[in-house]
Amino acid sequence: MVAIENQSQGQRAAEAAAQPRIPREARRLLHEMAASWADVADCRALQVIPLKGAMTNEVYQVRWLNGAPATADGGEVEAEAAAREREVRKVLVRIYGDGVELFFDREDEVRTFECMSRHGQGPRLLGRFTNGRVEEFIHARTLSAADLRDPEISALVASKLREFHNLDMPGPKSVLIWDRLKNWLKTARNLCSSDESKKFRLGSLENEIAALEKEFSGDYHGIGFCHNDLQYGNIMIDEDTNMLTIIDYEYASFNPVAYDIANHFCEMAANYHSEKPHRLDYSKYPDTDEQKRFVKTYLSNSVSEEPDAEEVENLLQSIEKYTLASHLVWGLWGIISDHVNDIDFDYKEYARQRFEQYWQKKQALLTS
Known part of the structure; x- marks a missing residue:
């Protein structure tokens, strides 16, 4: 209208x-x-x-x-x-x-x-x-969900994300992810009824967050200025020049770069312009070849350079584990948003799916 x-x-x-x-x-x-x-x-x-x-x-x-x-x-x-x-x-x-x-x-x-x-x-x-x-108003096209699966566009995103991570931004360079999880958990528990808290197993998440923080302690594979919400709607492309612009920095902070890439991979399961924008389809999560292509491009400083195979594999393993942190972050975000936001979006169902992925993937990823 x-x-x-x-x-x-x-x-x-x-x-x-x-x-x-x-x-x-x-x-x-x-x-x-x-x-x-x-x-x-x-x-x-x-x-x-x-x-x-x-x-x-x-x-x-x-x-x-x-x-x-x-x-x-x-x-x-x-x-x-x-x-x-x-x-x-x-x-x-x-x-x-x-x-x-x-x-x-x-x-x-x-x-x-x-x-x-x-x-x-x-x-x-x-x-x-x-x-x-x-x-x-940027005179460029916002990416679609399908664009993230396009190898050429995905390579552009990987290169742009590395550029983003290397920005010299003011403020403390410390990792935010763990404090954010702890603070959002506290907020969610304050907003939820006892039944809702039990349904989402919020009582057990404090220990889960502590275990994840310990798992990743000292093993960040690099800290950078991360977007932390790199879904397709926050990426724009000028189709005349193929230049990308990353927009919307509400959640941006310094974090492990592996977490930011993990979050981007998780966003490939979403289509926020579908009839049911809250529904996630994890069959669309990038397969091994897609992940490897993205990481190789991300780690390459030039078109001709081939990154070290061990470095690629180590980053891929770290990314997969950081998907667990992404699921907890956006699960808690969904619960809080359901209580405070009137936008037409089924936040609670979105949260349920993110937590479901966490519990399904946790054991395999942390023991691999």
Whole structure:
């Protein structure tokens, strides 16, 4: 559904209930920004288009149009094509989801966002309002679930991820994953009823986290600045240049690079744009050959260099074990989100599947 603002007052009233809602403060900021742009004739001639697939925030594309609005007589496709012809500016509006302060510090995330922009790694921050921000709209295509299985695109992701991990970011370089798990477990237990806590076996997770931390103690295969949420929707590709951009840094921190790759592999089981976006299909988890190709590309400093076979195998083994930490992280995230977020997503079922994978894979992975 596209909301058109340059209509008569009567038309606006008639369609108000069906329009995407963004805060008044955000609209005022958008109008002020557009008023300063010489190529925008009418700062209120904007369209608001919801973007699907976000599970922490609400995300909208906002664009300004010049000329008379298209009529509906030609149909939705024709109207959309006409609107693109008249488009002069486009930005992205991110409205923060409820309860995000339970997951990360928003000010830290904004500082990371601004630092990434200075590194030329992501969109520019254009403005902030109380519960969100306005970002530069990247003229690139967001990857699809199927793209992650494309060998050429997967190789681009591997190379880009190594570049990301090597960024010189400010702040402490210590591993965050274990403190994050402990904090999220405490939050989940505070939010859950006793029945829910028992259902998800939360009482046993403190020991599980401690055992994983001990398992990986001193064996990180390198620490880097990790994205920690590298699903397909957070990767964009410019199809003219094949350049990738990694976006959305809410969960970014220093961590073992093997954990970040493990999390990316786990995300290949998801399709957040399907009819049941919470359902995971682990038959789509990358097979041995796919994993090896990814890791070889990740470890290669140039096209011609072949990484050491032992280094590849060691990293692959570490990645597989770190999938356990990924399952616990996103299982706890699902439980907490179910209690605090109103986005239309079955967080509880998503959490159940992640915990199920943890218990199914734990013994084999930790004894291998």
